[in-house]
Amino acid sequence: MGLTLTEKILSAHLVEGEMVKGTEIGIKIDQTLTQDATGTMAYLEFEAMGVPRVKTEKSVAYIDHNTLQSGFENADDHRFIGSVCKKHGIYFSRPGNGICHQVHLERFGKPGKTLIGSDSHTPTGGGIGMIAIGAGGMDVAVAMGGGTYYITCPKIVKVNLTGKLRSWVAAKDVILEVLKRLSVKGGVGKVIEYCGEGVKTLSVPERATITNMGAELGATTSIFPSDETTRLFLKAQGREEDYTPLSADSDAVYDEIVEINLSELVPLAACPHSPDNVKSVEEIGNLKIDQVCIGSCTNSSLLDMLKVAHILKGKTVHPDVSLSIAPGSKQVLNMLAENGALAIMIDAGARILESACGPCIGMGQSPNSKGISLRTFNRNFEGRSGTKDAQIYLVSPEMAAVSALTGVLTDPRTLGDMPEFKLPEVFEINDNMIVPPVDEEKMDTVEILRGPNIKPFPISKQLADDIDAGVSLKVGDNITTDHIMPAGAKILPLRSNIPKISEYCFAVCDEQFHDRALEMGKSIIIGGSNYGQGSSREHAALAPLYLGVKAVITKSFARIHMANLVNAGIVPMTFADEKDYDLIDKMDELSIKDIVGQLKAGDIIKVTNKTKGFDFDVRVTLSERQKEMLYAGGLLNYTKNNA
Ligand code: MIC
């Protein structure tokens, strides 16, 4: 029986377990990446492990999220990360060099390698044939120290691409179509593998758009084969030696097959407030817009920008619209400057932003009240833009650019014939904004520079015998980590300060949560299905930990957040019978006796609702290793105990 590409790469990296779907496997990690919003924590955790130099083939720290410096905090954190990198063997991509996923694809990604990153869109690397997975900062810290990374051995979905995209239909429309069909929960426990004749018609940046936004499916990762197109891309980046051809065997067996004929796709948009709420322009109808933002790790490649410049050429942005453009990397921005495309954008009235995440994470460009904003990004969760009542639509750069001119949501096919857009044979390469670490012999000369914003992270205690605690919060389905621990320009600078950032924990759902949880001392949260979808931010586990949350009981969890809860020593539980969700209210007193004994005996745990006077069962579906981690009080304690 042949193998899928995913199975080939995973089994070549397997260090623990067997390739049995649904069971836990441990894999060796070749590369890691961090960004600044999760990086400070990850490096504090790395320091706490006491490993002098990283043991990966390549570890890179990017500064791209917290680039608005309206106080000392972000600048201090950047300086801290830079000094840790220099000392401990990590490459440091300075602010201005670009968005982590875009730069990593350009300069470091290698087909066939494994990458984990403290950012949920790390699967962008799948565009170049890597197994690239988003993880919590602590998991990345452990991998930098040479530790194994654990995942559930995934099911594999084949997306069979046939045909060729028609003029003005984009890679973004491919992933929006997949989201429409599979939903934001559809990828949980799965890797999405793209195959078929249609693959050849897509460039590496287009493939990367698709694997990037595969994060919104809840998938473990997404991957494309590494082929002649990959070789030419790497060659153009001056890295042909990094190329290896890779694909699935022709008789590989898949768990599910999705057929997509690229020739039949039409331009699509994800409507408020979920990336899977996908409709065609016709279905949405007349929509007057206030703002257009082009950029983010999904759609900020040179190819995207060239298309945008072509559409804007000689025109003016509609008087009622604000258009911002953030090219994804210094390489992209520089090439746009050299070939005149940047001048075209400026001329048309675009507001050019630095190469960073920017508006995608609410770092500026919040829309006006009730504003309608078209964005080429990957997430449109309520409030994420910084304006609570804004309506965000996720679209391709082509649709964004043409709509910026017309002032209404516009199908880019109205532009008529599309010229052929080609990637250059040689990209402009200048890695002068990537600072290499000092040699190991010199590491003692490097001083770690800590600012006053950096506070120690909360360490959880060993799991208590009994949990007797009240319900501090009850929430519904599809709660995102943006609900649990919001981002944005005001809150992001507090990422290194858990006591302070926890004041905003769940503030979008319930402003009283922080005070109530602290007052209760210890508590339990009740959630619906797909709890914790979205970002990899471990702050969504560390802030609840700081506020005394001992367990979270839900209908189901998103993968990265569940791992982050276990890493923090908080017990993730799911209702054995989902109907029990309806029977529990905020402030009910729950009691779980001899939890360690119950966990050792099996996966089902008995919980008593003392307020309402009934018992119900919850499930704790964790590996023995994860259970050990909970007993120890989280990953750091567990790693220390086992050292
Ligand atoms: C996001 O897109 O939500 C982020 C900001 O990139 C996060 C990471 C973070 O919260 O720092 C992610 O996707 O993991």
Ligand code: SF4
């Ligand atoms: Fe940055 Fe947005 Fe990409 Fe997250 S999704 S890494 S915030 S550009």
